[in-house]
Amino acid sequence: MPDSAFAEIRNLDLFAQMTDENFAALMRGAYVQNFPAQIDLISEGDPSDFLHVVLSGSVDLFSTWNGRDTSLATVRPIATFILAATVKDAPYLMSARTLEKSRIALIPSQDVRAIFDVDGNFARAVVTELAQSYRTVVKSQKDLKLRTSLERLANYVLRQQKRSGEVSSFFLECEKRRLASVLGMTPENLSRAFKGLVPYGVQVEGTRVTILDQGELERFAKPNPLIDDTSV
Amino acid sequence: MPDSAFAEIRNLDLFAQMTDENFAALMRGAYVQNFPAQIDLISEGDPSDFLHVVLSGSVDLFSTWNGRDTSLATVRPIATFILAATVKDAPYLMSARTLEKSRIALIPSQDVRAIFDVDGNFARAVVTELAQSYRTVVKSQKDLKLRTSLERLANYVLRQQKRSGEVSSFFLECEKRRLASVLGMTPENLSRAFKGLVPYGVQVEGTRVTILDQGELERFAKPNPLIDDTSV
DNA sequence: CGCAGCCTTGACAAATGTCAACAAACGTGG
DNA sequence: CCACGTTTGTTGACATTTGTCAAGGCTGCG
Secondary structure: OOHHHHHHHHOOHHHHOOOHHHHHHHHHOOEEEEEOOOOEEEOOOOOOOEEEEEEEOOEEEEEEEOOEEEEEEEEOOOEEEOHHHHHHOOOOOOEEEEOOOEEEEEEEHHHHHHHHHHOHHHHHHHHHHHHHHHHHHHHHHHHHHHOOHHHHHHHHHHHHHHHOOOOOEEEOOOOHHHHHHHOOOOHHHHHHHHHHOHHHOEEEEOOEEEEOOHHHHHHHHOOOHHHHOOOO | OOHHHHHHHHOOHHHHOOOHHHHHHHHHOOEEEEEOOOOEEEOOOOOOOEEEEEEEOOEEEEEEEOOEEEEEEEEOOOEEEOHHHHHHOOOOOOEEEEOOOEEEEEEEHHHHHHHHHHOHHHHHHHHHHHHHHHHHHHHHHHHHHHOOHHHHHHHHHHHHHHHOOOOOEEEOOOOHHHHHHHOOOOHHHHHHHHHHOHHHOEEEEOOEEEEOOHHHHHHHHOOOHHHHOOOO
16 A cells, blocks of 8 residues: 555544554555545445545445435545444445445454454444544434435435535535435426525536525525534 | 433343443433423534433324424334434434423433443344334335325324224324424325215324224225334 | 323325336447 | 536426314314
8 A cells, every 4th residue: 555545544533543553553454545426335135344534536335125226425535434344344335336436445444343342443443433423324314214315315405515615605515316315305306306496595507506695595495504614 | 310210211122232331321311301392402414422212101203394394103112212313423413392391311322332332132122223213214215105195094093093092083192293394194084085085084183083984095095014013 | 070192084285106118338249 | 627427406297195263073081
C-alpha cells in the first residue's frame, strides 16, 4: 500500500487512536484498489470479507428485493462502510457499487475483528462510528415515515444547501434517478416534486438548484435537527 | 437496587463480560423503577441522562414531526435502549413510553461513558449491541422502501408466526393501531390490508391470526433473511 | 349503565406509481 | 469533431396505493 493512502487511513477517527503496532497489523493484509465507475463491489448476502474504506470517488449502498431496488446511502471520502457486518462477522445487508472512478482500501475483516479484540481504543472508535451510523439510519427512517415525498425533497434541498455553504444556488451532486431512489420515490415523481416546490421558491435547471425564497421554503419544509442535522 | 434486578442486568450480553468492579461502579448510581402503562419515559431532543434497561413490560420507541407520529420499535425484556445516544452523549432521537406496566432500570449515562472509557470488554459488548441495532434498522429501512404495505404486513405475519413457534395460529402481541404505525400505515389501511391477505390464506379474528395456506402466503410475501431474520 | 377508545367500513381525496412517448444529455467509436 | 446509440430526464394519461373523514359497532372499564 502506498504511504499516502496509509496516512489517509491512519488519520481516520476509526484508526487514529490505536497503537502503531496494531495499525501496522491491520494494514499488513490490506490493499488499495482503483475501480472504474459502476462497478459492483459487494453483493448483499455475501460474507463480509473486507472492511472497505473509500479514499476517493463515491460509493452507492443499495438493496434489492423482488425485482425492485433502492439506494440506501452514499459513502464519500474518507469513510468506511459495512463496519457492522465486519464486526459481527455477518453477511452484508446492502450491496455496494462505485458511482464514479474510486480508490478504495480493502482491509480483511478477520484482521479487523482480531485487532478489535485486543485494542480497547480501536473498540471504542468502532463504537463511535457505529453509533453515528445507527443514528443516521434512524434519522432517515423518521424522514421516510413522517414526511411525504415533497417534504422529503424540500428538506433534502435545504440539507444540500447547507452542505454547499448556505448559498442560494448550488448543484445536485448525484443523478436525479438516484436521488429519487434515495428519497424513496420514482424518477417521475421526483420530476414532479421539483415542480411542486416552485410555489415555495425553488427553481431547478438541470442539476442547478436555486432557492429564491428561503423563508417560504423553510416554512414548508419545517427542517428538524433530529432528522436533518448530520452532526446531531 | 434489589439483587434480582442486579443479576438480570449482569447477565445481559452488554454487561456479562465486564469486571465485577466496573459493573459495581455502573450500578452504584443506577436504580429500578416501576412505571404504569402509557407513561412517557423520554422525549426526543432531551439530553441522554440515563441508559434504560427494560426488565419487564414493554416500551414503545416513537417519534413525532409536524403533528404526525410514528412507532419505530418495541423494546421487550431484557434489553436496553438509547445506547447510541448515551455513548455519543447526544440528544435522544426517539421518544419512549411504556406500553404496559413496566419495570425499568436507569443507569446514569455519564457512568456508562466513564466505564466504557476504561473497560475494553464493555466497549466490545457495546459494539456488538450497536451493530445489532444498526442492522435491525437497516432491515426495517429495506422493508419500508422495497415493499408495499400489503407485503410488509404479509411478512410481519410470517415473522410473528416464527416468533410464536411456527404454529398456524397465533395472537398479535400489540394493538392494531400501533402495528399500523410500526408498519408505516394508517389503522384503516391495516384493517383493509388484513382483508387483502384473505386470498393468500390469512384469517384474522380480533387479535388471533390463522394461516390457512402457508405456501400461498409465503409465495406472496417472499420473505428474505436479509430483511426478515432477526438473527442475521 | 354510559362513556371512551379501538376497530371496521364506506365514500372519497390525495399521493404515488406505471406506462408510453419524446426530448435532452452523455459517451463512444468512427 | 461528429454521428450514433444509449441513458437520463420530462411530460401526459392513467392506475394503484394510501390517506382522510365520517359513521357505527364493539369492548372494556369506571
